[in-house]
Amino acid sequence: MAATSTLAPPDSPEVRRYNRIRRWLGIAEFLLGLALLAVLLATGWTGWLRDVAYSGAFQSYVFAVFLYVLMLILISKALGLAMDYYSFRLEHRYHLSNQKAKAWMWDEVKGFLVTVVLAAALAELLYFIIRHFPQSWWVLAWFGFLVVTVLLAQLAPVILFPIFYKFEPLQDEELKLRLVRLGERAGTRVRGVYKWHLSEKSKKANAALTGLGNTRRIILADTLLENYTADEIEAVLAHELGHHVHKHILKGMAIQTAVTFAGFWAANWALHYAIDRLHVFDTLSDFANLPLVVLTFAVLRFLLMPALNGFSRFNEREADRYAFENIGNIAPFITSMNKLAAQNLAERTPSRWVEWWFHSHPAISRRVAAAESWEKRVTSG
Ligand SMILES: [Zn+2]
Numbered sequence: 001m002a003a004t005s006t007l008a009p010p011d012s013p014e015v016r017r018y019n020r021i022r023r024w025l026g027i028a029e030f031l032l033g034l035a036l037l038a039v040l041l042a043t044g045w046t047g048w049l050r051d052v053a054y055s056g057a058f059q060s061y062v063f064a065v066f067l068y069v070l071m072l073i074l075i076s077k078a079l080g081l082a083m084d085y086y087s088f089r090l091e092h093r094y095h096l097s098n099q100k101a102k103a104w105m106w107d108e109v110k111g112f113l114v115t116v117v118l119a120a121a122l123a124e125l126l127y128f129i130i131r132h133f134p135q136s137w138w139v140l141a142w143f144g145f146l147v148v149t150v151l152l153a154q155l156a157p158v159i160l161f162p163i164f165y166k167f168e169p170l171q172d173e174e175l176k177l178r179l180v181r182l183g184e185r186a187g188t189r190v191r192g193v194y195k196w197h198l199s200e201k202s203k204k205a206n207a208a209l210t211g212l213g214n215t216r217r218i219i220l221a222d223t224l225l226e227n228y229t230a231d232e233i234e235a236v237l238a239h240e241l242g243h244h245v246h247k248h249i250l251k252g253m254a255i256q257t258a259v260t261f262a263g264f265w266a267a268n269w270a271l272h273y274a275i276d277r278l279h280v281f282d283t284l285s286d287f288a289n290l291p292l293v294v295l296t297f298a299v300l301r302f303l304l305m306p307a308l309n310g311f312s313r314f315n316e317r318e319a320d321r322y323a324f325e326n327i328g329n330i331a332p333f334i335t336s337m338n339k340l341a342a343q344n345l346a347e348r349t350p351s352r353w354v355e356w357w358f359h360s361h362p363a364i365s366r367r368v369a370a371a372e373s374w375e376k377r378v379t380s381g
Pocket of ligand 1: 239240243316319
């Protein structure tokens with residue numbers, strides 16, 4: 001089957017437009033965040049916010065840090081709310097969403113609260129370290145964030161994701177058996193496969209490998225389980241198992257750790273430049289300098305985006321190859337890819353530079369082509 005190479009059909013204007021809007025929305029959100037940080041720093045309003053936080057906190061440093069972070073998030077949320085809403089409407093306009101406006105608002109509230117809790121905890125940790133170890137703070141902060149990253153990766157599937165979605169252990173016995181067989185062939189075992197109730201919000205399909213250690217699991221969207229054949233779902237499972245076997249989560253965290261190290265080094269340099277040369281802050285522990293730390297990380301992440309996405313696409317190709325080798329027949333992999341593209345309005349053939357800069361996954365057309373050429377190689381001996 002599928003011996004003749006299926007030429008990728010051109011993406012429809014609708015698909016192109018949807019993806020272009022999504023891309024620009026992402027860029028606009030990023031630039032807005034950058035602009036907010038830059039304005040706060042350039043105008044000195046960050047110092048004014050710090051003073052407000054101090055007086056609201058009755059001069060308590062720890063409480064003032066919390067209030068400052070809260071105000072920062074409130075401002076950025078207020079500025080970005082219109083774009084959030086536009087994004088919600090966009091999904092409806094392209095018939096990709098099942099979510100009611102009320103449920104969306106509730107998600108916004110929950111998202112806001114989660115952001116406040118996480119950001120406040122990180123900021124408290126950061127300025128605690130800066131205050132007590134002003135010389136070596138950036139190395140210690142890097143180490144502290146490493147610990148937090150590991151903890152979050154482990155806890156996310158059991159604490160963070162369930163705030164927004166329902167999950168339940170997969171009941172389908174046949175699928176479970178297939179996964180066990182896949183795992184046995186690979187000499188590995190995944191502890192859990194969970195049904196992810198995505199359909200309450202979205203018509204898109206998705207699957208992922210998440211967690212660390214005893215929370216490691218594969219999650220499969222109900223939108224996938226209900227519309228794909230058992231063979232197609234097995235192909236998706238095999239791909240996710242490939243991520244597990246090749247330790248992609250661990251490797252991703254290692255890269256993240258290296259980036260964070262560079263980030264804190266750069267933040268230390270930027271803070272010292274601002275304090276010693278520009279005299280915009282008196283001390284490292286003046287938390288009004290937080291926007292500068294965040295800005296440093298944001299710029300670094302932006303510059304590294306092509307490299308990080310390239311690394312991710314490399315992993316995806318590896319997981320795909322793992323799937324090719326471990327499913328009996330390549331055809332269900334190809335049909336599942338085509339179904340996913342159609343269901344999610346994904347571009348099968350994005351322009352080269354868009355893929356290079358923005359995409360964490362290889363273009364569907366390339367993944368299908370790789371599957372076809374793999375099959376050709378195998379069948380020709
Ligand atoms: Zn993947």
